[in-house]
Amino acid sequence: MNKSEFLERLNELLNVLPEDERERSVDYYSEMIDDRIEDGEDEETAVAGVGSPEDAAEEIIQNIPLSAAVKRRAKNRRISPWTVVFAVMASPIWLPLLIVVFAVVLSVYISIWAVVISFAAAAAGIAAGAAGGAGTAVIMFAANEFKDGLFMFGCALMLAGITVFAFFGVKQLIRWVVRLTGWTARKTKLAIVRKW
Amino acid sequence: MDAQLKRGIIDICVLCALKSGDSYGYKIIKDLSPHIEISESTLYPILKRLEAAGCVKTFKVEHNGRLRKYYSITEAGKGRISDFLDEWNSVKKAYNYIKEVCKDE
Numbered sequence: 001m002n003k004s005e006f007l008e009r010l011n012e013l014l015n016v017l018p019e020d021e022r023e024r025s026v027d028y029y030s031e032m033i034d035d036r037i038e039d040g041e042d043e044e045t046a047v048a049g050v051g052s053p054e055d056a057a058e059e060i061i062q063n064i065p066l067s068a069a070v071k072r073r074a075k076n077r078r079i080s081p082w083t084v085v086f087a088v089m090a091s092p093i094w095l096p097l098l099i100v101v102f103a104v105v106l107s108v109y110i111s112i113w114a115v116v117i118s119f120a121a122a123a124a125g126i127a128a129g130a131a132g133g134a135g136t137a138v139i140m141f142a143a144n145e146f147k148d149g150l151f152m153f154g155c156a157l158m159l160a161g162i163t164v165f166a167f168f169g170v171k172q173l174i175r176w177v178v179r180l181t182g183w184t185a186r187k188t189k190l191a192i193v194r195k196w
Numbered sequence: 197m198d199a200q201l202k203r204g205i206i207d208i209c210v211l212c213a214l215k216s217g218d219s220y221g222y223k224i225i226k227d228l229s230p231h232i233e234i235s236e237s238t239l240y241p242i243l244k245r246l247e248a249a250g251c252v253k254t255f256k257v258e259h260n261g262r263l264r265k266y267y268s269i270t271e272a273g274k275g276r277i278s279d280f281l282d283e284w285n286s287v288k289k290a291y292n293y294i295k296e297v298c299k300d301e
Contacts, residue, residue, distance in 0.1 A: 031221060031222070
């Protein structure tokens with residue numbers, strides 16, 4: 001990719017932003033590429049060095065406060081009084097729909113966490129089983145029931161082993177869900193900024 | 197480095213890069229990269245944020261037939277650096293304590 005292709009693509013990706021903001025970003029990357037070239041890199045290397053236009057655009061959009069983006073968009077859009085009247089009149093329709101959408105999204109999210117919590121509870125249950133088994137084994141040894149005690153002790157060891165695996169599994173699961181949350185939040189913000 | 201922690205520190209690093217004199221984007225990155233991980237795409241929002249907060253001022257200078265944007269630190273920017281240093285004295289105290297407790301491990 002050469003410099004003008006990069007800048008053109010970046011400009012295109014930032015078309016959701018106001019003109020001055022867009023120009024500023026493009027100027028910045030143009031200067032960066034020029035300075036790299038001046039430092040001895042060839043054009044291709046310099047362009048590759050500043051990263052992809054997609055990443056650049058994402059970073060720029062992500063760092064615009066959501067409130068500012070919404071406010072600016074709202075200001076630029078002409079809303080006629082009739083639109084407002086219509087929006088108010090139609091609120092018995094769209095308000096419940098909005099609430100439903102929100103409730104569905106929320107319940108899906110809660111369900112995901114519920115699955116994680118149930119796995120964690122299962123892991124805790126197995127751990128409790130291991131502890132209980134070990135305790136019972138000690139009591140059986142004390143009561144001279146050696147064979148049964150040994151069997152109990154083996155069961156406790158096995159459960160303890162499963163607990164270790166379950167613990168790492170649950171930890172990884174939580175990490176995935178947290179990452180998914182962050183990813184969804186970022187994408188939602190992008191969608192809002194773009195749509196306005 | 198933790199993202200939240202880095203966000204706080206990197207702003208100060210950029211301000212420090214301007215302390216010894218006005219500078220431009222590419223030079224700021226070159227000056228800072230031995231000390232902290234920074235790239236073109238991360239620097240841009242930082243400069244924008246610092247400018248909006250009044251910590252830096254910008255001006256354009258012609259260079260090789262094109263305009264280059266220079267950044268210079270303001271009094272407010274210098275204030276941010278000294279606030280950071282003051283704040284980190286208490287962080288360092290806590291760090292020393294933690295290190296002292298954990299030194300045998």
